[in-house]
Amino acid sequence: MSLLTALSIVCGWMLHVSLSALNTQYYCVPRKTVPYQNELKLFREEGISNYSTMLMRDDLGVLLLGAREAVYALDINNLSVKKAAVYWRVTEEKQRECTYKGKHAEPCRFKSPRTSLHGGGLVAGEVPVHLLSTAEVPLSKAPNPKNLLRVECRNYIRTLHRVNDTAMYVCGTNAFSPTCDYLTFANGQLTLEGKQEEGKGKCPFDPFQRYSSLMVGNDLYSATSINFLGSEPVVLRSSDLALRTEFKSSWLSEPNFVYMDFVAESFDSPDGDDDKVYLFFSENAMEYDFYSKVAVSRVARVCKGDMGGQRTLQRKWTSFLKARLDCSLPEPSLPPIVQDVFLLKHKDWRKSVFYAVFTPQSSLSQVSAVCAYSVSAIRDTFNEGKFKTPVAVETSHVKWVMYTGEVPVPRPGACINNVARKMGMNRSLDLPDKTLQFIRDRPLMDEAVHPLTGGPLLVKKGALLTRIVVDSVLALDGEKYAVMFIGTGTVSVAKKLQFYREKEKVIMYLEVNMQKLILSVSSGLCGVFCCLLIENGYIQKAVNYAGEMFIIEEIQLYENPVPISTLRLSSSKGQLYAGSEFGAVQMPVSNCSRFDTCVDCILARDPYCAWDFEAEQCSSVSSLSPSSNTATQSLKEGDVSQCPQPDPVAAVDFTLVPENNIQLPCQLHSNLAQVLWRLSDQTLHSNNKYYIYSGGLLILSASKSDVGLYTCDSVEQINGRTYNRTVAVYRLQLYSGAGGEDRTTPGNEVRNSSDSVHGVNTASPGLVPKPGNEEPLSPQNQSDTGRVTRLEVAVALLSLLCLSLTGVIFWIWSRERWQCFKLGQRSGESEGKRQSAEYMHIQNRTSEIKLLGPESGRPCSANNNHSAVDFKGNGEHHFTPMANISSLDGLGYINDESEI
Ligand SMILES: *[C@@H]1O[C@H](CO)[C@@H](O)[C@H](O)[C@H]1NC(C)=O
Ligand SMILES: *[C@@H]1O[C@H](CO)[C@@H](O)[C@H](O)[C@H]1NC(C)=O
Ligand SMILES: *[C@@H]1O[C@H](CO)[C@@H](O)[C@H](O)[C@H]1NC(C)=O
Ligand SMILES: *[C@@H]1O[C@H](CO)[C@@H](O)[C@H](O)[C@H]1NC(C)=O
Ligand SMILES: *[C@@H]1O[C@H](CO)[C@@H](O)[C@H](O)[C@H]1NC(C)=O
Ligand SMILES: *[C@@H]1O[C@H](CO)[C@@H](O)[C@H](O)[C@H]1NC(C)=O
Ligand SMILES: *[C@@H]1O[C@H](CO)[C@@H](O)[C@H](O)[C@H]1NC(C)=O
Ligand SMILES: *[C@@H]1O[C@H](CO)[C@@H](O)[C@H](O)[C@H]1NC(C)=O
Secondary structure, three states, X not given: OHXXXXXXXXXXXXXXXXXXXXXHOOOOOOOEEEOOOOOOEEEOXXXXXXXXXXXXXXHHOEEEEEEEOEEEEEEOOOOOOEEEEEEOOOOHHHHHHHHHXXXXXXXXXXXXXXXXXXXOOEEOOOOOEEOOOOOOEOXXXXXXXXXXXXXXXXXXXXXXXXXXXXXXXXXXXXXXXXXXXXXXXXXXXXXXXXXXXEOEOOEOOOOOOOXXXXXXXXXXXXXXXXXXXXXXXXXXXXXXXXXXXXXXXXOOOOOEEEEEEEEOOOOOOOOOOXXXXXXXXXXXXXXXXXXXXXEEEEEEEEEOOOOOEOOOOEOEOOOOEEEEEOOOOOOOOOOOEEEEEEEEOOXXXXXXXXXXXXXXXXXXXXXXXXXXXXHHHHHHHHHHOOEEEEEEEOOOEEEXXXXXXXXXXXXXXXXXXXXXXXXXXXXXXXXXXXHHHHHHHOOEEOOOEOOOOOOOOEEEEOOOEEEEEEEEEEOOOOOEEEEEEEEEOEOOOOOOOOOOOOOOOEOOEEEEOOOOEEEEOOOOOOOOOOEEOOEOOEEEEEEEEOOEEEEEEEEEOOOOOOOOOEEEEEOOOOXXXXXXXXXXXXXXXXXXXXOOOHHHHHHHOOOOEEEEOOOOEEEEHHHOOOOOOOEEOOOOOOOOOOOOOOOOOOEEEEEEOOOOOEEEEOOOOOOOOEEEEEEOOEEOOOOOOEEEEOOEEEEOOOOHHHOEEEEEEEEEEEOOEEEEEEEEEEEEEEOOOOOOOOOOOHHHHHHOOHHHHHHHOOOOOOOEEOOOOOOOOOOOOOOOOOOOOHHHHHHHHHXXXXXXXXXXXXXXHHHHHOOEEEEEEOOOXXXXXXXXEEEEEEXXXXXXXXXXXXXXXXXXXXXXXXXXXXXXXXXOOOOOOOOOOOHHHHHOOOOOHHHO
């Protein structure tokens, strides 16, 4: 019975997953899904969590890893090897102080271990759901469940920077009292010097707050809050001449700092410009007229040589400028929020590119995107763009509009350059008050920075993208390709769960924040509550081939998925390092041996891998000898014509027992392929006789007439070409009496059916709606081999029911899946106005996003006429995106002062 229950749960889970697949897979689908493999090198230490800060020291051969109350020096070649460790725990006194101020040193303890929900429908299938109590409290008295989960009065290591050959600078939150110290690695030993420097402004108080920092020379640049409450954000340079931002909401308004990097723009600069530090963050928008707070993404920069002003902006940045970062999503939405950035450096800094990951600010959307921005575009916006200025409308209301008046010289916010030097100003201290006052009051540029390609490089629905690194890979064709590795975080699930009870009392309320769905029942401090975190820790490996977005594969990094909180790349070693709450993992940038045939190797379109005809294997391009011309790649085309014809697949004999259901397994090599089943050259379709799903074919209640040769073909379309190959062949024969040698028992086979959905949806498990009124079917008698027990039959039949349900869903889903979008971007005609995204469907094509940049003007329909196999219907779909809706148009955007 418990097996049946389990099965109904699995069934419900599958149903849910399929349902969620319905609305999560419109966008890019990874070609391959690589489940967790044991070979990945993992580092974790019992009792230590939150492995979230990394510093690569190639020179020392170690990766420094900062966790909660510990720093490790790990072998950079084998992360599992701990070379040294140092523990930095908070003192009892600090912890007492911290808890006294209302913060937590331990997570809240749950009062009762388990309970059920009224008005139910919530089943803990594959999902880690912990339902606790159902205490009844008025909603108004319920504490914020997020706060109860927090453990703050500990020392979370947050800042790790190189100082010199042996020393690092390290800061920790130290129980809401940030502290910094020097750390040395010498003679295989990690040592803290115990200097206990003040860490305010260098490291956040709150371990849950985003921050960013960067060491340039001996100067530490940091962006974080400088006070206990987290209400005073600063961008700080700690150096002999410390500088910070002005405490004004026009400079920073409740920001979330994400990333900082340095660009040596003084190099080879014709106008004698200075080096810059760029900062990425999100904050409350000031430029939109909206009834509630709207966040926007920003890029800001300061000059390395800034020394502050003399009278105005004393000890403050004179070069702090910020602009909105534009990354339009295909669905109308609030502006997406930048989560992480990576600077792909080029010898010529003008060609360096920032890659940024964006997630939606509304929990109602699950669309993440990657946009890329060239350093020169950002620089142009700051150096030549117009400013925004505040204008009072009505009495107390301020609008930010384009500044049309005269701009003082030297240009406000500019670094000291030849123009300033010619005017006799060698330092920012020499700048005139007029310039400084201007920039103090108007740090925001009018124009947004637009992505390099006009629109996103990648749009993906499902698990939110959290972190990004980008590798530049030299392929066989001599071109360099930017391969993106993107970490995923949590998926927010079903939005419509409601567990309210009658009258004023509430049993449970629901909070959906951006990353977590929290069901809450609360009573008192450390109250009882429950939480539901749906996590998903994959690395998505993606490339853009001339506008075509392609996800080569997605790789699961942890056995139990956890969001990836840090990602580092060692291009020279070909290794990725990922940190999470649970531990740190090392992963090679490619594993070509995963592609075992020539066709698979070519269709993978992985720039790291090529098919080596001589060795007859898929090899890493870097391992090929430069002189060898026996290897092939076809990245842009995915052309397999050079591959030798594969050997024909041998037919497997299968025994048919009349009245039984028969499952013929067939696992495709690609998530982008479709399956085509044939019975002696006649195409099979899902109907009341056959059920085709991603794991194989199910023949329901087989009879003598089903005897024959069954072929499973995989049909994959890449760039308009169709590749089909036979994956499996079965010869079905009639069962010929006792002692028959049938290798597979249908009842057992069916149990594997839960795989089918897993193969389909790689996103995540979901919340399970209880399949409440589905009574288990009564088992039928079976007169066959005798290996099938009654229970197994019951299981099989229940699975069947389940399968047919999922089948219907899968069918709908697979019809949806082959559609994809082209993102079209018109170049902005009106200044400052966000460009509208136009998109269309590409029917019957694989699901990459096609980018339609300004230069590539191909219409979407150009690739539209490959009519694929007909089993998936005519390509009709229900999703009708609204073209021409620009989210920001609705926010009362004013372009020009004159419009008021
Ligand atoms: C630290 O890890 C624990 C789980 O191991 C998690 O609940 C907590 O949110 C993490 N804290 C931070 C600041 O990331
Ligand atoms: C990495 O280190 C671990 C722990 O010492 C060891 O078990 C493993 O074999 C090493 N792997 C490699 C590839 O050297
Ligand atoms: C490195 O920096 C540390 C901390 O400032 C200092 O004590 C040490 O002498 C320096 N070492 C070298 C080799 O410069
Ligand atoms: C600026 O520097 C130039 C050359 O380095 C020098 O001749 C000039 O006097 C300086 N001006 C000021 C105001 O310091
Ligand atoms: C690469 O993939 C193969 C096949 O899946 C596996 O056996 C091997 O261990 C992998 N290598 C690494 C370094 O992960
Ligand atoms: C390959 O696919 C095409 C189009 O779907 C079809 O016409 C053809 O018969 C297939 N070939 C094989 C060998 O299955
Ligand atoms: C069914 O699952 C078992 C164990 O999970 C596995 O060994 C077997 O190969 C699977 N069969 C098919 C047809 O996938
Ligand atoms: C069920 O099958 C067994 C043999 O497997 C047979 O003896 C029995 O009579 C059958 N019962 C019914 C109700 O058909």
